[in-house]
Amino acid sequence: MSLPFPLMIVVTFVAALGFALFFNVNRRHVLIATLGGVLTWSIDYVLMMYLDGIFIPCVIASVFAAIYAEVLARVTRTPVVVFFIIAVIPLIPGRGLYYTMYNAVSGNGAACLEFGEMTMFYAAGIATGICVVTATVQIWNIWAADKARRLAKMMRKQARHRG
Amino acid sequence: MFSYMLDIGEAMLTSGADVHTVEYQLARMGKAYGAYKMNVLVITAVIIVTVTLPGDVEKTISRRIADEGSTNFDRLEALSKLCDECCDNPLPALELRRRLDRIKGKPFPKPFLYIGGALSAGGFAVFFGGTLLDGVVSAIIALFVCVALRYFRPITPNTIVFNFVTALAAGLLICVVAHFVSDLFVDMAIIGVIMLLIPGVAMTNATRDMLSGDTISGVMRFIESLLWATSLALGFMSALWIATFF
Incomplete structure (x- = not known):
């Protein structure tokens, strides 16, 4: 990260906007999806300054991206994946992947392992973030459906009593 | 119905x-x-x-x-x-x-594909530590990749072949440009283009599927996307290897 933070924000914005267009996100949601990417990266960047390692900041940023996507998907009635992909794209370790492969091909085992480990941490971090949010949302959905079912049953019972 | x-x-x-x-x-x-x-x-x-x-x-x-x-x-x-x-x-x-x-x-809007591809590849080349020049070169090569996606992708048998051939061609193009422009960091320009072809959507969906209990689909998609990523990497590495002879 050679550029100062405000410039990096601009670069992230351009990159995420590019992907929103590249995947043909609906015009009305392009900016808000892009904003998700910028916010996710900013959280990752700021947390990296205060916490050690790659994994924990990446998990937290990925949890944020998933929550952002779940909330916006409900508001706009759009599939979650649309907002999630654009939000999480700045976390995808393209650089790590490239150097892992490069060092593997050049026969540089130690560097390959080092970059491979970094790439794995990012991938595992993103996966953990999705896991936490998806599981929570599913528990919530099942609970809400169950509550609605019980409520309907109670109403039927009451109607029978009155009848 | x-x-x-x-x-x-x-x-x-x-x-x-x-x-x-x-x-x-x-x-x-x-x-x-x-x-x-x-x-x-x-x-x-x-x-x-x-x-x-x-x-x-x-x-x-x-x-x-x-x-x-x-x-x-x-x-x-x-x-x-x-x-x-x-x-x-x-x-x-x-x-x-x-x-x-x-x-x-409803067709995929062509300008969005090209503008989006160029912006994201250029953006990510700079994002991962490249200079503005790397970004511009990456964006131009991304346009080439978008043309390939549009016209070459439909005639390839599968994504593995497409990724390998496109990565090889894009990698060679970047090496040719680097031959004439000495300030260019080949790595950064390649990383920008890689981000465009990396199966991010497939991999994310695979993870979501596996965690939702759809293990077969998740694992299938995951292995598929690993193969796609590998063919992509092999394509670029072959290009770099060929470039060492010149």
Whole structure:
């Protein structure tokens, strides 16, 4: 990260906007999806300054991206994946992947392992973030459906009593 | 009627939806159209639906999905809205067919593909530590990749071959440019282009699927996307290797 933070924000914005267009996100949601990417990266960047390692900041940023996507998907009635992909794209370790492969091909085992480990941490971090949010949302959905079912049953019972 | 539902499911999958979303929407739609019970199994290669109609009549239909498709979130959103609409107020079969054809007939906006590709590749080249020059070169090569996606992708047998050939050609192009422009960091320009071809959507969906309990689809998609990523890496590495001879 050679550029100062405000410039990096601009670069992230351009990159995420590019992907929103590249995947043909609906015009009305392009900016808000892009904003998700910028916010996710900013959280990752700021947390990296205060916490050690790659994994924990990446998990937290990925949890944020998933929550952002779940909330916006409900508001706009759009599939979650649309907002999630654009939000999480700045976390995808393209650089790590490239150097892992490069060092593997050049026969540089130690560097390959080092970059491979970094790439794995990012991938595992993103996966953990999705896991936490998806599981929570599913528990919530099942609970809400169950509550609605019980409520309907109670109403039927009451109607029978009155009848 | 139920075959139209499979068409919708197929179009959703090829536009970049995860398996869980497709299963959920198909089950809801079937019930809206009068099915007593819906049994939907979606994996990335096939959709199988068993509909139980009133009077214990059961009907099973399936659809093989051979095309991996290309991510098109606008189409996915339109299809999802169509499903929601049908669940609230089931459309007649003909109307549903007409609406589905209209959504499928809407072409991918060409300028968005090229502008988006150039912006994201350029943006990521700088994002990962490249200079502005790296970004510009990466953006120009990304335009080439977008042309390949549009015209070369439909005639390749599968994504593995496409990724390898495109990565090889893009890598060679970058090396040729680097030969004339000495300030260019080849690594950064390549990373920008890699981000464009990396199977991010497939990998994320695979993870989501595995965690939602759709293990078969998740694992299948995951292995597929690993193969795609490997062929991509091999393509670029071959280009760099060829470039060492000159």
